[in-house]
Amino acid sequence: MSGFTPHGKHLVGGEWVAGEATFQSSPAHGPAHDFAVGTPDLVARACAAAAGAFDAYAATTREERARFLEAIADEIDARAEAITEIGTQESGLPEGRLQGERGRTTGQLRLFAEHIRKGDYLDRRLDAALPDRAPAPRPELRMIQMPIGPVAVFGASNFPLAFSTAGGDTAAALAAGCPVVVKGHSAHPGTGEIVAEAILAAIEKTGMPKGVFSLIQGGNRKVGEALVTDPRIKAVGFTGSLQGGRALFDLCAQRPEPIPFFGELGSVNPMFVLPQAAAARGEEIGKGWAGSLTMGAGQFCTNPGIAVVMDGPEADRIIAAARAALEQVAPQTMLTDGIAQAYRQGVDRMAKSNAVKPVLTTDSAERNASPNLYETTADAFLGEDDLAEEVFGPLGLVVRASSPEDMERIARGFPGQLTATLHTDPEDADLARRLLPILAQKAGRVLANGFPTGVEVADAMVHGGPYPASTNFGATSVGTLSIRRFLRPVSFQNLPPYLLSGDLAG
Known part of the structure; x- marks a missing residue:
């Protein structure tokens, strides 16, 4: 697949949606293309679609979600030539870098598929009932990690693939059972669009709810503000500047229902x-x-x-x-x-x-x-x-x-x-x-005795740090541990056997 020409639309709840206004990409070389400009109204539609898909998607099995992640990886690989072509045009990065980043992106998706199949991330715990304990009996307690809800992801300027549309934040959230709304970065909208096409193809192939993923292109600061303040969004993943990240972090904290903002904001790495x-x-x-x-x-x-x-x-x-x-x-x-x-x-x-x-x-x-x-x-x-x-x-x-x-x-x-x-x-x-x-x-x-440029995608990796490197010192945006950002522990007490099913019964 080569000679890809973007259609310039947003993807909202399984549908490609045009906009009244457009912006033009600014490629390092090659042709520029027109893209629809994001708006707060489109953000609201995407968040509504994500919220509508949450119950059904959260109820999918780990195997079903693993197959979905692998399908996304397969669909991205099927578009490899077109992704490299437009990605190099938009970013100015060499072909080898884009090909390597595509491999990292699909590798992350497949790694999360393997990770959730194992089930260790659920951190299941069981305290058996002690009915004869004195002076008071102990109830049976079961704890499990559960998805938090729809997640907003901001595409990064410096990684058109691995930290953007289907990058690490999106992969971790989808693996956890959370629908995702991505605000695409205006530096590489064509790359974002073709990856969104791959995700939509995987949704249709695996029968996932259409609202499980949306992409909103471009737009000014108000679009980002609308996304992080929408009451249906329950967490935010961000990679970008300290100034922009701190502004969004403050908005998340000021909401009537504050939500976690997982921002990776840069570093001098001494x-x-x-x-x-x-x-x-x-x-x-x-x-x-x-x-x-x-x-x-x-x-x-x-x-x-x-x-x-x-x-x-x-x-x-x-x-x-x-x-x-x-x-x-x-x-x-x-x-x-x-x-x-x-x-x-x-x-x-x-x-x-x-x-x-x-x-x-x-x-x-x-x-x-x-x-x-x-x-x-x-x-x-x-x-x-x-x-x-x-x-x-x-x-x-x-x-x-x-x-x-x-x-x-x-x-x-x-x-x-x-x-x-x-x-x-x-x-x-x-x-x-x-x-x-x-x-x-x-x-x-x-x-x-090494150099930090390059971040291995692995179980033991931490890509984060104390502020201002990131807004949450206890989180990572790379590696399988990053799934924990989009989960919350829930304890169940004295549930009868007929309510125990799926991961909760394990």
Whole structure:
């Protein structure tokens, strides 16, 4: 399937719906297309369809939902060529990246199918009745995790597939038994549309309720606000900016019935290069950092934007190696004109700071980004809060520490992060042991001797962290644990046998 031409409509409760107003996509290359603009009225229709489908969908068996998830994956694979074609046009990402991301997307769906078949996520517990217990008998208690209701998902700008229409949030919610309403990202509406077609085909193939999935394209801020404030929505999954996420988080908290907002809001993902590791393999670390820093034009939420090193000749070698590697990186196309502009603004902010020294400076024009590298001291870094703010793109900052105590101060000074990394050798054990518990308090994932760009989809993965990395430190948006965001525990007391059926009877 190639030569896909979008029809530009929303998918609402199993029907393709046009709109009065349209917007035009802004592809990195290839033709632009017109898409219907989302409205609060369309959001209300989609939420009503989701609420109407909830009882029937929540009552499906785990096997039925597993087959549905696998059908979605199959339908996405059947559209592989068309997805790659329009996805590369809209995002500017290379074909290999889109193909890999499609594999990750279908892999997530199939992983959740396998996960719910096992049933462990239900966390079923049984306390048998103790009728003869003194001084008072104990009733029989059964506990099980149950779906919370319709879920709103916001597509991400930097992942047209894996964090968008049928991405991790959608897969986890559908696996849990929750209908989903997606607000598509205007950066890749054609990609969103073709994936929505795949989901609709899976709905029809497996006989699921039509309202189990809807896609609302485009629209201004009021569309997002209408989605998170609709009383039928019971939770929100979001990947995006701190400013936008915090605004939606506040709206969720201010509702007459507050709901959880699971926002992943970004991070600078600091790396700490300990002295012996720097001495033994500083050039290798510097080169590896440059590769991680510029992967995908630095447009990953786990991009390691800050490296903390001990001042001295080893730091010089790390910086020199990083600079040499960065100088070889050609300009890369960014996902949107807005992201490219924000990157230039971040570079300008860094360049104007009296607290930093330029190591490598480049010009980035239009939708392209070239790497930039700066360095500073521990005192200067701790004295300017904005140096620890994320610059979404290939910009790195080296912080020179003068002592192990400096490294501890820097570690304690960071706000919440998605990741933190230790580059350490056995001779660094004492300092590593001092830093590890600090970093574990700051980040959702702590790495040793690696680079955080890339997030494995697995049972033990945590992609989240203390605020402002995410709005819920106890949740992850990647891996099978993410299903828990869309479940709630319910305890049943003294239910008679004739009311025990399905998972509750297990």
